[in-house]
Amino acid sequence: MFNIPKAKRNYYILIIAVMSMWITVSTIYMVLPIYFQNHGVSKSGNGILIAIGTFAGVISSIIAGKYSDTHGRKPVLLTGVGLYSIVFFLFAYLGRDFNSFFVLRFIEGFGFYMVPVAITTIAGDIFPQQERGKAMGVYSMSAGVGQLVGPLFAGRFIDSSSFFTYFIISGVLVAVSWVVILLFVDETLEKSKQTLNREKQGGVKGFINNIRNLGITVAIFFIAVLVYRVGLTMINPFFSLYLNEELGIDMTRMGYFFAVRALVTLILSPIAGSLADRFGRKPVFISGLVLLSGTLMGYYYASAFQHIIIIRILQSISNSILQPSSRAYITDLLSEENRGFGLGFYTTLLSEGSTMGAIVGGWIAGAYNFRSLFLVGTASTIVGAIIVLFKVPEPMEHIDTT
Numbered sequence: 001m002f003n004i005p006k007a008k009r010n011y012y013i014l015i016i017a018v019m020s021m022w023i024t025v026s027t028i029y030m031v032l033p034i035y036f037q038n039h040g041v042s043k044s045g046n047g048i049l050i051a052i053g054t055f056a057g058v059i060s061s062i063i064a065g066k067y068s069d070t071h072g073r074k075p076v077l078l079t080g081v082g083l084y085s086i087v088f089f090l091f092a093y094l095g096r097d098f099n100s101f102f103v104l105r106f107i108e109g110f111g112f113y114m115v116p117v118a119i120t121t122i123a124g125d126i127f128p129q130q131e132r133g134k135a136m137g138v139y140s141m142s143a144g145v146g147q148l149v150g151p152l153f154a155g156r157f158i159d160s161s162s163f164f165t166y167f168i169i170s171g172v173l174v175a176v177s178w179v180v181i182l183l184f185v186d187e188t189l190e191k192s193k194q195t196l197n198r199e200k201q202g203g204v205k206g207f208i209n210n211i212r213n214l215g216i217t218v219a220i221f222f223i224a225v226l227v228y229r230v231g232l233t234m235i236n237p238f239f240s241l242y243l244n245e246e247l248g249i250d251m252t253r254m255g256y257f258f259a260v261r262a263l264v265t266l267i268l269s270p271i272a273g274s275l276a277d278r279f280g281r282k283p284v285f286i287s288g289l290v291l292l293s294g295t296l297m298g299y300y301y302a303s304a305f306q307h308i309i310i311i312r313i314l315q316s317i318s319n320s321i322l323q324p325s326s327r328a329y330i331t332d333l334l335s336e337e338n339r340g341f342g343l344g345f346y347t348t349l350l351s352e353g354s355t356m357g358a359i360v361g362g363w364i365a366g367a368y369n370f371r372s373l374f375l376v377g378t379a380s381t382i383v384g385a386i387i388v389l390f391k392v393p394e395p396m397e398h399i400d401t402t
Helices: 006-017 019-025 028-038 043-070 073-093 098-112 114-126 129-160 163-184 191-201 203-214 216-233 236-247 251-279 281-301 305-333 336-367 370-391
Strands: none
Touching (some): 006 019, 006 129, 019 073, 019 129, 019 163, 028 251, 073 098, 114 305, 114 336, 236 336, 236 370, 251 305, 281 370
């Protein structure tokens, strides 16, 4: 048997358990816009439906962060995975109109965005600072496995079967994850600390104190992330429509496009996490933003599927760098007693960025064209990098470059 400490083994079981969530969520931007369009939803309506899911995450992330500090990580995790599983069955059986889609996307987003808060908080509980980058890299690698399997499965499956069967299978996969978490994943926050945090963080006053305790450095980092995420998420919800309408790509080939990111993430995320542990969070994070801005500009000039695939590989490299380094960055900046709330607030900002991006992106795509989204995304990414470069310090106490 591998000699893995019990606490770390707990984390690795969790990472494997939630892989089904990454398999399914990796297909949402690929499948749902086309599914919605097939049922008469316009581009701007698509933007609203994507946005309402991430807006729900704005609410649930804050709730998840606060309750993970006061009532434990595991209950939050089970609630999020449970809601996310149920909504797939509801998609399969409920009405197929804008109002039904609106409600279901809200529930889906509310459940899903609770889960990253719990996972990253658990990682912060278990791993010391010098190992967190690698731990976050393993988390991203798990997402990469799901993102590799999901698009390949969904594209071929929907072309040969139906959306109904896709929703049922997705719901069953996530339900299995819920059972594994219930039976095999342990709580990482001691009962005594939960009680102490409830006493400190109760009521409106406690909530305000939590925000104040985050500090100015965390606030600036949040702003930088929000700026670049708004630009990026203006693009994500409309990629499948862009590939389909402007380049004539079918669902099977589209699956390859979305799977490329997963393959690169699977390979590079642990490496990027280790680099963030060795050289520091800041230089690794900024290098990811610089590469991302270049790839978004590349999409603006691309004219063929072959070009798109090459740029997708480069964008996927930037994503592999940004995911583990940003998670380790914010976890290091937060104090232990405020970790759950801070990571919840961080996830809320990611969700809010996605909400704003989807709405504005839908308007730009409808009023102008898809390529305009890439220009705005490039600019916002550059601004985010500048903010971190000049205003956010390196959080690691010691960097070993030997």
